[in-house]
Amino acid sequence: MTMTAIPYADTEAPDVLVERQSRSGRVAMTLAVLGLIGLAVMPWWASTGTIRSVLELCCYIAVAQMWNLLAGYAGLVSVGQQAFMGAAGYALFVLAQTYGINPFVAIFLSLLVPAVLAVPIYFLLHRLDGPYFSIGTWVVAEVFRLTASNMPIVNSGAGMSLRVMKDFSSFERNVAMSLLCAFMLLVTLGGSYWLLRSRFGLALIAMRDNPIAAASQGVNVAKLRFLIYVAAAVGCGLAGSIYFMAQLRITPGSAFDPMWANVAIFIVMIGGIGSIEGVLIGSLIYFIADRWFGEYGATYFVVLGLMTLLVALYARTGIWGLVSKRWDAPWFPIRRKLVHRKL
Template sequence: MSAVPIPGEPWAAASAGVTVQRGTRANQLALAAGILLLLVAATLPLWGESSWMREFVEIACYFVFAMMWNLLAGYGGMVSIGQQAFFGLGGYAMLALGNFAGMNPFVAVPLGALAAALVALPVSWVAFRLQGGYFAIGTWVIAEVFRLGIANIPAVGGGSGTTLTALRGIGKSTRESVTYWMALACVVACIAGVYLFLRSKQGLALQAIRDNEVAAESQGIAVRRMKLAVYAVAALGAGLAGALYFVGNLRISPDAAFSVNWTAFAIFMVVIGGIGRIEGPIVGALIFWALNKFFSDWGTWYLMGLGLLAIVVTLFFKKGLWGYAQERWGWSLFPTQRRLVG
């Protein structure tokens, strides 16, 4: 727990005994449990089955992508349905560096994410000219432009896609272990990065922009620069998830990489778990993975079930499952708010 005196009259703060609380004992216990779980998870390749590692990589990709969408929309107020553009770009950049530049694909994963972030800078010039629903549809159109463009490049297999051949010289067990460790590192970095950012002044500025851009700008916040930074970071995370996913999948195609289903699934996870909360994508990703693993064979009924679950949650748990638990029992694993306590 960290507490600092409230700015103002020193005698008033001292006499009232009021402090600003930014953490709780439950938060400290959760941190200790998380570190212990991380240490156990890091040893999984030494004793676990390969199928477990593949499942974790899949969950990690879902989670990182959903967390970035939550940062963009839940905290920044920029509702995009075209984040799959950067997911696909990250995957294809990784493949190009591996297959054509002779680079180790695992080294190419972060470089693919960086390439997606760099592409987001000129793309933002077009996207930020749109507002509200037009912004959402515009980002989808941009993603479709990338999909059609990649589908017309024969060097990467065109519309049918291609295989990541750069991993042929690496053994299966080594490949699966390294992919798993990279996925684990990405999850930890994503949670820690978003948490520290939201606790900073820049995080407060972003949430102020989400609530009212005009009021935020009147208080001296550089609105456009902050939105551009968050848009680029969200693209970086989406590109990282895409590069990591296709390193594990070994094959990529435009329809798989740039499918709108990626953003639809991210929205589902964030809404189910709780939008505007770090814990939301974690809960949502676990629920979505479980539903996908055990019920995806049901075909149309599975998709109808996802839709029904989303409707029920939005009607009866308007802040998501974790938001409901937080309001009812005060649960908060990653507190970013500041509370006045006496």
Template sequence: MSAVTSPLPASQPQGLPLWQVERQTRASRLAGVIAIALVVLAASMPFWADAAWMREFVEIGCYFIFAAMWNLLAGYGGMVSIGQQAFFGVGGYVMLALGNFVGVNPFVAVPLAAVAAGLLAWPLSRLAFRLQGGYFAIGTWVIAEVLRLTVANISAVGGGSGTSLTALAGIARSTREAVTFWMALAAVVAAIALVYGFLRSRQGLALMALRDSEVASESQGIDVKRTKLWVYIVAAFGAGLAGALYFVGNLRISPDAAFSVNWTAFAIFMVVIGGIGTIEGPILGALIFWALNRWFSDYGAWYLIGLGTLAIFVTVFFKQGLWGYAQQRWGWSLFPTRRRLVLGTPPASPD
């Protein structure tokens, strides 16, 4: 347990309470043990589980990573974007280009594609950050549309109809599915660790202060522009990673699939349902969305109506999302980022 205990001043009478600053809770410690056990169990799935369930896990993992990055950007940073699919698509297409045309192993190309998406975010931020509020949201969507139209006019990658990932043709299907699964599992663990570590740092505190008030944050010495830039780049990196992983598993990509605004719409749905501004929220939201998509997507328009109705119900009766409500009602926190002051009484000194 990470704790800081105050020294007892020489002038303080014996018997008065000491204080401790704790950052972990009993629930978080238990969750950590369970999480390690689940990761170890999941890592063994390629040796005993059906391939269909591994593909489902990869899909859930991509949903979660993309939603977690949107939550970091909007839920913690206050930068509401509806154009994060730009980096999702870039990740997918860079992975495909490196694999099909450069000869890079597609599995090696996945992290390289994520880096490319993060690097692209730097010049794009110069455009997006000129806008504020709703204009920023619309501006990010316009950037994504420009990228979609650009890729749709590149015949080398199939133009508007897309193309297939041929670089994996020489790899056995079982090997391909197992490696894709392990990469998705590692990416999910890394995404949680990255977001959790960032939010527990001084930069994380600066980010949440920036969300509440940029003016007040700047007056306290926080470099607002630099903080926003780094969060934007990290969110783009994660979105690119999700896109590269998704299309490695899907084996085919097209501009309409990669740059669809539905990706951001689904991310918003997952974060709002699970709990915006929490690490647990996107995890819960991704599981709920996957379950609804798996069992009800065949209903077409009624499925979309059901998603909208559920989102309205949660926003009306659970304004902080399902996990946000549980956290507020029962104090559940599997990934605590706040410090708690705990008082304790020292033992009485012997006479």
């Protein structure tokens, strides 16, 4: 019996391709790189007051993005991330002021504190669910505040001043702050973008949509939530140490101020949870509103709260969600799209 060879299937390139980048994404990436360069060279084009304002905005962006990772992907709604900001801030002051370590080196050493503290805190709280987890994170932040108020090494409730910064000129401090701002955004925003585009990002998106289904498909939900919690703690610690270095003073009330959690929630809810674009939009809205209407005190906070409530009720995807429904032009695309190959 003669066997007839069957030809293989057509080996030409497929008619569809997997696309992970878009034209809007390439434009946004170019602008982001230019923005980071602009931040790094601020001392040569901006005043000290402008640099301090930009630094504050960068801290809002970093903290909000860390909260966005926690709530938007890991499903961990924390209202106590200020615990890690204050812990890193105090670590910086102790290392620089008490032990004489260069303050710009101490910033990076201070990140060990939130990284170490986040491990036992997570294992203490991870069994709590929903609002109980949120309340637990707030309680932890208050414990940190009370502890700092009674620790002699941090001057108890009187707080600490970073007097060693007088050894550096104003220009040197501005250069350091500008570089740290660029580094902070590169780590928090750039790191988040890289993570979401990796295979871990696919697992995070699956976990966000349905943790039970993700676990049934092999995603280690518990491990991912733990890693995200620690990473968010370090990111908030970085923002805290940079912010309080610029302030030159830290107290228990300012270090562990729950207002940071409120700001992060407002930014993410208004801008759009689960998106980097939403964090940028929400941060700009809060920053401008704070500059224009912050003098109105309690009334101003009531308005911000009502805005958050209205968005949560009627536009849960935030401003960026409304925009993306009308125009499919993501700034930081993380989806994989099938497109027809041009012949």
